[in-house]
Amino acid sequence: MNIKELGYKDTKFVSGHRACAGCGFPQIVRTILNSTDKRVVVANATGCLEVVSTIYPFSSWKVPYMHSVFGNASSTISGIESAYKVLKKKNKIKNDIKFLAIMGDGGCSDIGLQSLSGALERGHECVYVQYANGAYQNTGVQRSSETPLLSNTTTTPVGKVHRGKEEMKKDIVKIVAAHNIPYIAQASMAFPEDLSEKAKKAFETKGPSFINVIQPCVPGWKIDTSINIKLSRLAVETGAWPLFEIENGKFKLNYVPEKLKPVKEYLKLQGRFKHLNNKEIERIQKIVNKEWEYLKKGDFWGAREY
Amino acid sequence: MYKDGEEMKTIIKALTGNGAAAYAMKQINPDVVAAYPITPSTQIMEDFSMYHANGLVDSDLIRVESEHSAMSACVGASAAGARVMTATSSQGLGYMFEVLPVVSGLRLPIVVNIVNRSLSAPLNIHCDHGDSMSARDLGWIQIYAEDAQEVYINNLLAIRLAEKVKLPIMLMQDGFITSHCVIGVDVLDDATVKKFVGNYNPEKTLLKDDITIGTLALTDYYFEFRLQQIKAMNEAKKEFIKIDNELNKIIKHSTGYFEEYKLKDAKAAIVVMSSTAGAVKEVINDLRSKGKKVGLLKLRLFRPFPYEEIKKALKGKKVIVMDRSISLGANCPLYSEIKNSGVSNIHSIIFGLGGKNIYDEDIKDIFERALKNKLKEIEYIGVRE
Numbered sequence: 001m002n003i004k005e006l007g008y009k010d011t012k013f014v015s016g017h018r019a020c021a022g023c024g025f026p027q028i029v030r031t032i033l034n035s036t037d038k039r040v041v042v043a044n045a046t047g048c049l050e051v052v053s054t055i056y057p058f059s060s061w062k063v064p065y066m067h068s069v070f071g072n073a074s075s076t077i078s079g080i081e082s083a084y085k086v087l088k089k090k091n092k093i094k095n096d097i098k099f100l101a102i103m104g105d106g107g108c109s110d111i112g113l114q115s116l117s118g119a120l121e122r123g124h125e126c127v128y129v130q131y132a133n134g135a136y137q138n139t140g141v142q143r144s145s146e147t148p149l150l151s152n153t154t155t156t157p158v159g160k161v162h163r164g165k166e167e168m169k170k171d172i173v174k175i176v177a178a179h180n181i182p183y184i185a186q187a188s189m190a191f192p193e194d195l196s197e198k199a200k201k202a203f204e205t206k207g208p209s210f211i212n213v214i215q216p217c218v219p220g221w222k223i224d225t226s227i228n229i230k231l232s233r234l235a236v237e238t239g240a241w242p243l244f245e246i247e248n249g250k251f252k253l254n255y256v257p258e259k260l261k262p263v264k265e266y267l268k269l270q271g272r273f274k275h276l277n278n279k280e281i282e283r284i285q286k287i288v289n290k291e292w293e294y295l296k297k298g299d300f301w302g303a304r305e306y
Numbered sequence: 307m308y309k310d311g312e313e314m315k316t317i318i319k320a321l322t323g324n325g326a327a328a329y330a331m332k333q334i335n336p337d338v339v340a341a342y343p344i345t346p347s348t349q350i351m352e353d354f355s356m357y358h359a360n361g362l363v364d365s366d367l368i369r370v371e372s373e374h375s376a377m378s379a380c381v382g383a384s385a386a387g388a389r390v391m392t393a394t395s396s397q398g399l400g401y402m403f404e405v406l407p408v409v410s411g412l413r414l415p416i417v418v419n420i421v422n423r424s425l426s427a428p429l430n431i432h433c434d435h436g437d438s439m440s441a442r443d444l445g446w447i448q449i450y451a452e453d454a455q456e457v458y459i460n461n462l463l464a465i466r467l468a469e470k471v472k473l474p475i476m477l478m479q480d481g482f483i484t485s486h487c488v489i490g491v492d493v494l495d496d497a498t499v500k501k502f503v504g505n506y507n508p509e510k511t512l513l514k515d516d517i518t519i520g521t522l523a524l525t526d527y528y529f530e531f532r533l534q535q536i537k538a539m540n541e542a543k544k545e546f547i548k549i550d551n552e553l554n555k556i557i558k559h560s561t562g563y564f565e566e567y568k569l570k571d572a573k574a575a576i577v578v579m580s581s582t583a584g585a586v587k588e589v590i591n592d593l594r595s596k597g598k599k600v601g602l603l604k605l606r607l608f609r610p611f612p613y614e615e616i617k618k619a620l621k622g623k624k625v626i627v628m629d630r631s632i633s634l635g636a637n638c639p640l641y642s643e644i645k646n647s648g649v650s651n652i653h654s655i656i657f658g659l660g661g662k663n664i665y666d667e668d669i670k671d672i673f674e675r676a677l678k679n680k681l682k683e684i685e686y687i688g689v690r691e
Contacts, residue, residue, distance in 0.1 A: 079382025
């Protein structure tokens with residue numbers, strides 16, 4: 001779907017929510033929901049998206065929506081999908097319905113990982129989306145396993161001895177891919193048509209599908225409210241967040257620039273990296289380069305630089 | 307529904323407590339069952355899986371990777387408009403804990419069979435009520451069964467009650483003692499059960515309505531949500547009796563919040579739940595034959611708690627409350643509630659933790675010492691100091 005068509009569609013996630021100025025997930029949610037004409041039921045993990053959009057007695061969701069607890073969006077959606085299968089067989093439900101579980105990286109890669117893994121293994125026909133803002137942003141920027149190397153967070157603060165998060169981020173996409181599900185993609189809101197196309201494919205997939213979308217967080221990344229899309233683009237252009245998809249096990253890079261921009265351009269706009277010295281930036285650049293080399297060769301499972 | 311005087315169409319089946327729960331589930335034929343195995347409740351899911359494998363139920367069976375996901379899948383399915391059941395024990399209930407108040411808070415009528423087992427540590431697979439008692443304040447109705455027959459009855463009752471008052475229900479039976487002991491269970495034919503439980507048609511569901519479920523309600527609304535639950539619990543107390551009586555018309559059983567066994571003229575009465583009531587009845591028969599006026603109040607409904615009715619039934623008696631669980635640092639759960647109902651002449655007996663046996667002789671001794679005013683206020687039975 002092109003950007004114009006997307007823009008003209010009735011939105012299924014409406015304004016009035018309390019997301020921060022400059023937050024990207026309202027666009028991400030709208031784009032994904034508008035990429036199918038089928039009815040979509042949403043399960044959402046506890047997190048920013050949930051707390052800003054469902055403050056009783058209001059709701060930003062014009063589609064059926066459910067929140068239960070932090071770590072169970074995937075098992076909740078599997079229950080909903082199972083109910084659908086049975087009730088459809090019993091002719092109590094007539095129309096076709098699609099299912100979306102949307103989670104932050106805490107709800108997906110950390111506390112929700114077991115629930116996600118179980119749901120993927122059981123093969124429920126659902127779309128699982130991680131909006132990766134790279135920390136527990138809702139509770140005030142604590143590190144998650146998806147927090148990138150050397151990030152300054154409130155639980156990995158930069159001090160005299162420690163320099164932010166000292167571990168590499170967890171590679172959730174590889175974990176998901178190890179479940180051998182039919183469709184996996186990584187996307188960015190700076191490429192809306194790409195994201196929409198991926199969401200469309202995901203909704204049409206027979207079986208589980210997974211999309212990992214980058215979501216620059218204004219207070220968490222300590223960024224200007226105006227640069228969400230700019231950062232989402234730079235992440236791709238520097239190779240820090242490559243756009244790719246894995247369809248039935250076949251890996252494909254969706255965006256290959258002639259030359260990657262230096263990762264410094266992406267890092268320098270973010271307060272969470274402002275403490276980095278040249279040596280540290282070089283270290284990150286090396287990691288990005290190495291991963292990109294593998295991905296360019298089509299080697300998704302390739303080793304990683306440490 | 308049967309007319310008065312008409313013969314009931316029940317047959318006797320040899321079933322364990324677990325088997326009775328699974329058989330009831332087969333007849334209820336829920337839309338979705340999501341479960342994870344744990345001793346001693348595992349057989350419920352094994353039996354049900356066999357019914358499923360043989361096409362005897364229409365249910366979608368979700369073999370989840372944990373109890374947390376079991377209850378979460380139940381929540382999703384129930385909100386989607388499905389009739390949902392599951393089973394668990396002990397640590398499994400513990401692992402579900404986070405989701406349990408969500409179920410009651412969202413007013414989802416999920417029915418879970420809990421086969422009582424002690425909580426770790428130390429690790430122990432045998433019966434006490436520590437698991438379900440730790441979940442007693444989470445907004446779930448709790449019904450305790452004496453034997454496999456009551457397990458069967460309670461399952462049928464629970465589906466109707468849960469859906470009527472929009473509250474979830476925990477159905478308890480004693481691990482191994484009830485769950486693994488085969489007895490003859492009167493069961494109804496499938497058609498009668500189908501008619502009794504009826505169709506589940508919730509007002510709003512995720513699959514049909516554009517609703518938001520599981521909102522954030524802060525200081526301005528949270529308390530109001532809770533008040534609704536309090537009202538529903540009060541309603542549940544009334545509906546329990548109505549539905550229980552209706553069920554009694556198709557399958558005879560001991561109805562009401564509690565069973566009174568030779569209680570009316572008893573001087574000393576034991577209050578106990580679940581399988582131990584059977585042993586107490588035996589002892590009562592024995593002591594009665596020797597002219598001793600002893601009786602039993604076997605509680606079925608623990609949440610909501612029938613304070614007034616219990617106070618009335620125990621008026622003027624020496625009351626011995628036997629708890630199979632403890633509340634460390636406080637009075638035991640059952641004892642504490644009976645005391646709260648206004649019963650004054652009362653003793654607390656703690657027994658059977660971790661499946662420790664209690665014998666007829668122990669119960670006899672308790673009664674005899676109670677009649678001679680030689681029972682201490684709080685006693686532990688069958689434990690080495």
